[in-house]
Amino acid sequence: MTTQKPLHAVVFTLSLQGHVIPSIHLAIKLASKGFTITFVNTEVNHRDITKSLCRNTSQNDVVDIFSAAREAGLDIRYRTVSVGFPISFDRKLNNEQFLEGHVHVFPAHVDELVRDLVDSADPPLTCLVADSFFGWQSAIAKKYNLVYVSFWTEPALVFSLFYHLDLLQINGHYASHDNREDTIEYIPGIKAIELKDLVSFLQDTDFSTSMHRLISMTSKEMKSADFILCNTVHELEFEPILAIQEQQPMYAIGPLFPSGLSNSKTLVPTSLKPEFDCTQWLNTKPQGSVLYVSFGSFIPCEKKKIDEIAHGLLLSKINFIWVLRGDAVSYEEPYVLPSGFEDEIKDRALIVTWTNQIDVISHSAIGGFLTHCGWNSTLESIWYGVLMLCFPLKADQLTIRKLLVDDWRIGVNLCDKKPLTRFEVAEKVNVLMSTKLDDKLRKEMIKVRQILKNALAENGSSERNLCQFVSDLKNKIIEKV
Ligand SMILES: O=c1ccn([C@@H]2O[C@H](COP(=O)(O)OP(=O)(O)O[C@H]3O[C@H](CO)[C@@H](O)[C@H](O)[C@H]3O)[C@@H](O)[C@H]2O)c(=O)[nH]1
Numbered sequence: 001m002t003t004q005k006p007l008h009a010v011v012f013t014l015s016l017q018g019h020v021i022p023s024i025h026l027a028i029k030l031a032s033k034g035f036t037i038t039f040v041n042t043e044v045n046h047r048d049i050t051k052s053l054c055r056n057t058s059q060n061d062v063v064d065i066f067s068a069a070r071e072a073g074l075d076i077r078y079r080t081v082s083v084g085f086p087i088s089f090d091r092k093l094n095n096e097q098f099l100e101g102h103v104h105v106f107p108a109h110v111d112e113l114v115r116d117l118v119d120s121a122d123p124p125l126t127c128l129v130a131d132s133f134f135g136w137q138s139a140i141a142k143k144y145n146l147v148y149v150s151f152w153t154e155p156a157l158v159f160s161l162f163y164h165l166d167l168l169q170i171n172g173h174y175a176s177h178d179n180r181e182d183t184i185e186y187i188p189g190i191k192a193i194e195l196k197d198l199v200s201f202l203q204d205t206d207f208s209t210s211m212h213r214l215i216s217m218t219s220k221e222m223k224s225a226d227f228i229l230c231n232t233v234h235e236l237e238f239e240p241i242l243a244i245q246e247q248q249p250m251y252a253i254g255p256l257f258p259s260g261l262s263n264s265k266t267l268v269p270t271s272l273k274p275e276f277d278c279t280q281w282l283n284t285k286p287q288g289s290v291l292y293v294s295f296g297s298f299i300p301c302e303k304k305k306i307d308e309i310a311h312g313l314l315l316s317k318i319n320f321i322w323v324l325r326g327d328a329v330s331y332e333e334p335y336v337l338p339s340g341f342e343d344e345i346k347d348r349a350l351i352v353t354w355t356n357q358i359d360v361i362s363h364s365a366i367g368g369f370l371t372h373c374g375w376n377s378t379l380e381s382i383w384y385g386v387l388m389l390c391f392p393l394k395a396d397q398l399t400i401r402k403l404l405v406d407d408w409r410i411g412v413n414l415c416d417k418k419p420l421t422r423f424e425v426a427e428k429v430n431v432l433m434s435t436k437l438d439d440k441l442r443k444e445m446i447k448v449r450q451i452l453k454n455a456l457a458e459n460g461s462s463e464r465n466l467c468q469f470v471s472d473l474k475n476k477i478i479e480k481v
Pocket of ligand 1: 016017018019021153154271294295296297298299323353354355356357358373374375376377378380394395396397
């Protein structure tokens with residue numbers, strides 16, 4: 001039996017910038033393969049995207065972020081869902097409460113929306129695609145007889161760590177009070193990883209928190225997915241991918257970027273904050289002379305370290321753009337730069353609260369990226385061949401640093417010697433910015449960049465994997481009806 005109607009998938013994303021961006025690009029990719037997509041943004045994401053576009057709307061006005069995509073011929077519908085808190089609820093200041101609601105209250109709102117789609121959508125809803133970090137996907141998919149696709153926005157290596165949480169636990173490397181210094185060599189598809197390179201949450205000694213309940217649920221949810229989509233590239237991470245594929249169908253379909261990257265003003269707005277345009281300033285700077293500094297969208301850094309980075313940038317004498325969020329060091333109090341800093345750097349630096357990162361790192365004036373090693377920033381930097389000075393803060397960033405510096409050798413560690421000093425910052429920035437074309441680091445970057453480009457080329461691995469996924473999904477749906 002074949003189905004004539006297009007596949008209809010509902011896509012759910014988290015209220016986090018680093019997850020919304022790849023989820024939107026995934027939705028566009030699936031729609032471009034003929035899917036009907038209902039993309040569900042949280043109300044908070046929707047409000048922030050709308051605000052960042054400076055539209056004059058009230059909370060109830062639904063500005064459909066996919067309208068241009070639809071005009072371009074894609075069947076993407078747009079809905080919003082409450083996460084169970086009033087829109088004014090500050091997630092950053094009440095994280096425990098938020099995570100509890102995420103697991104216990106949010107699912108009721110999701111259920112209501114999915115039920116409505118199941119009852120009325122045309123073409124009929126057949127598939128639920130959701131970020132892997134929810135706790136309710138498999139139950140809702142099962143209830144409505146939908147195929148469940150888990151979407152992983154981080155490297156496959158990190159997926160594998162969460163997937164094998166039970167192994168880590170049995171061996172005393174998770175949820176254990178021993179601070180063992182061993183190298184972990186028993187996870188299928190991971191040759192060796194040191195404890196310090198595990199995702200920060202897996203190194204916690206207090207695992208009674210909501211975050212740890214969520215981690216445990218995530219690990220279980222992954223195993224009940226019909227399919228797993230991962231924003232990575234097979235050739236870069238084939239060992240963990242092949243090991244997972246022995247258990248479940250996993251497809252590396254990354255990097256998930258705006259369609260037609262040459263024009264970063266994509267069909268669909270993805271930014272949760274207003275963007276400051278840096279391109280005019282960059283146009284005045286010589287090629288490769290500017291360091292881009294950004295630590296992602298929400299994790300704060302210790303004030304002492306940010307102060308050392310500020311002084312180190314001063315000492316380095318390098319041009320730089322620094323995305324310094326108001327909450328760079330704390331959600332309670334805005335960060336204040338050392339006195340006199342802005343006067344001293346005014347001819348060679350630009351400090352902004354948010355920008356269009358792709359516009360910045362694709363600019364020829366950029367010569368390096370001081371990054372927190374978020375996975376999106378990492379993929380974007382590789383795509384544009386920008387060398388990275390790695391300063392992971394938390395979460396998977398510690399593991400991504402290992403990939404960049406130890407495995408692929410395309411990044412430099414910022415903090416080798418603890419504590420971080422301004423002198424180390426200045427020294428490493430200068431080393432990074434003076435890297436020559438024939439240096440090993442740059443040669444390795446060219447190779448890794450080519451792997452990413454090949455993956456997205458016609459008949460490249462990510463393209464093939466996506467087509468394979470669509471075909472396997474169709475078969476699964478036929479099996480289900
Ligand atoms: O001024 C800025 C700064 C960032 N970005 C974009 O924001 C995204 C940031 O994503 P990422 O680099 O992954 O960092 P986080 O926001 O910290 O992302 C979270 O989500 C990622 C994917 O799951 C994880 O790898 C990170 O550790 C986690 O903190 C990227 O696409 C950037 O291009 C901008 O557009 N403008």
